[in-house]
Amino acid sequence: xxxxxxxxxxxxxxxxxxxxxxxxxxxxxxxxxxxxxxxxxxxxxxxxxxxxxxxxxxxxxxxxxxxxxxxxxxxxxxxxxxxxxxxxxxxxxxxxxxxxxxxxxxxxxxxxxxxxxxxxxxxxxxxxxxxxxxxxxxxxxxxxxxxxxxxxxxxxxxxxxxxxxxxxxxxxxxxxxxxxxxxxxxxxxxxxxxxxxxxxxxxxxxxxxxxxxxxxxxxxxxxxxxxxxxxxxxxxxxxxxxxxxxxxxxxxxxxxxxxxxxxxxxxxxxxxxxxxxxxxxxxxxxxxxxxxxxxxxxxxxxxxxxxxxxxxxxxxxxxxx
Amino acid sequence: xxxxxxxxxxxxxxxxxxxxxxxxxxxxxxxxxxxxxxxxxxxxxxxxxxxxxxxxxxxxxxxxxxxxxxxxxxxxxxxxxxxxxxxxxxxxxxxxxxxxxxxxxxxxxxxxxxxxxxxxxxxxxxxxxxxxxxxxxxxxxxxxxxxxxxxxxxxxxxxxxxxxxxxxxxxxxxxxxxxxxxxxxxxxxxxxxxxxxxxxxxxxxxxxxxxxxxxxxxxxxxxxxxxxxxxxxxxxxxxxxxxxxxxxxxxxxxxxxxxxxxxxxxxxxxxxxxxxxxxxxxxxxxxxxxxxxxxxxxxxxxxxxxxxxxxxxxxxxxxxx
Numbered sequence: 142x143x144x145x146x147x148x149x150x151x152x153x154x155x156x157x158x159x160x161x162x163x164x165x166x167x168x169x170x171x172x173x174x175x176x177x178x179x180x181x182x183x184x185x186x187x188x189x190x191x192x193x194x195x196x197x198x199x200x201x202x203x204x205x206x207x208x209x210x211x212x213x214x215x216x217x218x219x220x221x222x223x224x225x226x227x228x229x230x231x232x233x234x235x236x237x238x239x240x241x242x243x244x245x246x247x248x249x250x251x252x253x254x255x256x257x258x259x260x261x262x263x264x265x266x267x268x269x270x271x272x273x274x275x276x277x278x279x280x281x282x283x284x285x286x287x288x289x290x291x292x293x294x295x296x297x298x299x300x301x302x303x304x305x306x307x308x309x310x311x312x313x314x315x316x317x318x319x320x321x322x323x324x325x326x327x328x329x330x331x332x333x334x335x336x337x338x339x340x341x342x343x344x345x346x347x348x349x350x351x352x353x354x355x356x357x358x359x360x361x362x363x364x365x366x367x368x369x370x371x372x373x374x375x376x377x378x379x380x381x382x383x384x385x386x387x388x389x390x391x392x393x394x395x396x397x398x399x400x401x402x403x404x405x406x407x408x409x410x411x412x413x414x415x416x417x418x419x420x421x422x423x424x425x426x427x428x429x430x431x432x433x434x435x436x437x438x439x440x441x442x443x444x445x446x447x448x449x450x451x452x453x454x455x456x457x458x459x460x461x462x
Numbered sequence: 463x464x465x466x467x468x469x470x471x472x473x474x475x476x477x478x479x480x481x482x483x484x485x486x487x488x489x490x491x492x493x494x495x496x497x498x499x500x501x502x503x504x505x506x507x508x509x510x511x512x513x514x515x516x517x518x519x520x521x522x523x524x525x526x527x528x529x530x531x532x533x534x535x536x537x538x539x540x541x542x543x544x545x546x547x548x549x550x551x552x553x554x555x556x557x558x559x560x561x562x563x564x565x566x567x568x569x570x571x572x573x574x575x576x577x578x579x580x581x582x583x584x585x586x587x588x589x590x591x592x593x594x595x596x597x598x599x600x601x602x603x604x605x606x607x608x609x610x611x612x613x614x615x616x617x618x619x620x621x622x623x624x625x626x627x628x629x630x631x632x633x634x635x636x637x638x639x640x641x642x643x644x645x646x647x648x649x650x651x652x653x654x655x656x657x658x659x660x661x662x663x664x665x666x667x668x669x670x671x672x673x674x675x676x677x678x679x680x681x682x683x684x685x686x687x688x689x690x691x692x693x694x695x696x697x698x699x700x701x702x703x704x705x706x707x708x709x710x711x712x713x714x715x716x717x718x719x720x721x722x723x724x725x726x727x728x729x730x731x732x733x734x735x736x737x738x739x740x741x742x743x744x745x746x747x748x749x750x751x752x753x754x755x756x757x758x759x760x761x762x763x764x765x766x767x768x769x770x771x772x773x774x775x776x777x778x779x780x781x782x783x
Contacts, residue, residue, distance in 0.1 A: 154504065154505050155508070159505070180531075181505050184475050187476065187477045188477065206568040210564065214481075221474055238567045247556070248526060248603065
């Protein structure tokens with residue numbers, strides 16, 4: 142499981158940071174998922190290894206333009222580049238209206254089916270062969286969701302001792318049950334996958350949250366997660382100065398929550414466009430980082446545009462090359 | 463008058479070229495106008511000296527997404543950055559519908575008035591204090607326009623000999639009539655601006671055309687222009703292979719027209735995303751250039767993203783630094 146950040150700026154782009162977009166790779170060498178799609182997401186993708194041809198689904202956390210205005214271009218470009226595979230769009234209903242208005246008023250059409258799924262339906266649940274996705278409501282100026290993505294199809298370990306004890310010799314049946322199927326031996330015996338394999342690890346689970354001023358809403362959903370990606374738009378001092386209206390989180394707020402919830406890996410993103418990464422710039426992103434690091438004791442990252450982070454089976458998140 | 467190209471790629475962006483957008487500076491140190499607004503135009507602007515605060519008007523040639531999908535982001539960012547001055551949007555009606563759908567379905571609002579002007583109205587004509595703009599219908603898959611922009615407020619030269627012959631001495635009245643006003647002397651005489659000044663040059667006029675497969679439609683409009691900016695999506699060979707459906711021009715077509723119409727300065731743009739500028743790349747933009755140069759005998763440029771071209775009062779177009 143690998144995340145690539147396509148944009149880490151809140152509201153408006155900067156020269157070096159785009160508005161929100163996150164690519165999650167999982168389930169195959171090129172399969173990926175997109176979470177949020179600010180303007181310019183298709184441009185950012187040109188600088189990654191991700192192709193719109195292998196995109197499985199798009200998840201939109203909320204309707205704000207810095208999370209949605211890249212959809213018309215990404216979808217119509219995918220069509221122009223030859224995509225014919227259906228594409229899932231999980232989003233609030235107004236996003237569907239917006240996308241349809243964009244396509245309908247630009248003489249565009251998509252040569253693939255866009256399968257809309259309402260992210261705000263009661264008990265929202267979506268899955269494909271590689272992932273299960275659920276949503277948690279957040280607190281923002283508009284309805285907003287955190288998406289929890291859990292891997293499926295974990296690899297099975299053979300219970301070799303038991304197989305040998307029962308006289309089932311190494312052969313094609315071993316391969317079949319390791320793939321998750323039952324097998325029938327030459328002598329007619331049924332070998333149940335369930336009886337002779339086990340899943341040796343828990344599925345990886347990550348939460349990618351949209352804009353939110355109450356991280357504690359994620360406490361229950363975070364009880365068994367490996368990674369939380371959450372906005373930290375300001376430091377606490379700037380947040381206090383800006384006031385509560387934008388309904389964003391400070392670094393301190395998120396750090397306090399993640400620490401108390403025992404989140405092992407935390408990635409902060411969606412930084413106000415005022416923050417800069419270049420040395421000696423002011424205000425520097427280091428202010429957000431030190432505020433968070435002073436509180437949160439887990440594995441912390443501040444997302445950068447185009448940076449990739451891999452969550453290995455050891456459940457430790459690492460910057461990947 | 464200065465043009466800065468914000469995007470020169472047709473249909474989809476490439477790593478080095480954005481989709482269509484053109485900034486025209488005129489009428490003051492920071493005043494500018496935008497012609498077409500593909501996705502990512504606001505991002506490109508961050509790398510120029512143009513600010514959305516000084517943008518006077520936006521002109522959209524036609525409804526295709528690679529000319530319009532940047533509007534929602536550019537407009538909402540302008541609002542977030544503090545713009546309160548009204549902004550004119552000259553465009554086909556579906557663009558208004560698209561922009562309103564984008565704003566209405568993203569919890570956005572503009573803190574300035576967006577003054578929509580229908581570019582396809584009969585006898586379309588728009589002007590402000592610096593420019594007069596008219597439109598010519600083109601031939602494309604959808605209704606499309608070329609905009610002719612003509613400068614206003616040309617500087618007046620004093621007819622000094624006549625002033626002196628009539629006993630009107632150098633003083634405040636000279637300054638007043640040079641500014642275009644009449645003046646009254648201390649002795650009560652009326653000095654008419656018209657009688658004692660003249661405009662020594664013709665106004666600069668440029669045409670920026672949208673997508674079009676029949677350049678000859680511009681013959682009448684081009685009779686007195688100084689610069690034509692026109693698409694040249696392909697070479698003739700590629701155009702023949704692609705077939706007539708996309709309704710674009712080849713370099714040869716535009717060059718032939720511009721040469722026969724006596725267009726003195728020609729800038730080609732809107733190159734298929736297959737063309738590349740980097741040395742040794744294939745197909746190279748040089749194919750378009752040599753095709754055009756073999757036919758057109760005037761002053762030719764192939765637009766590059768972020769390149770600026772100044773049209774001086776000597777009516778020669780030059781790359782500007």
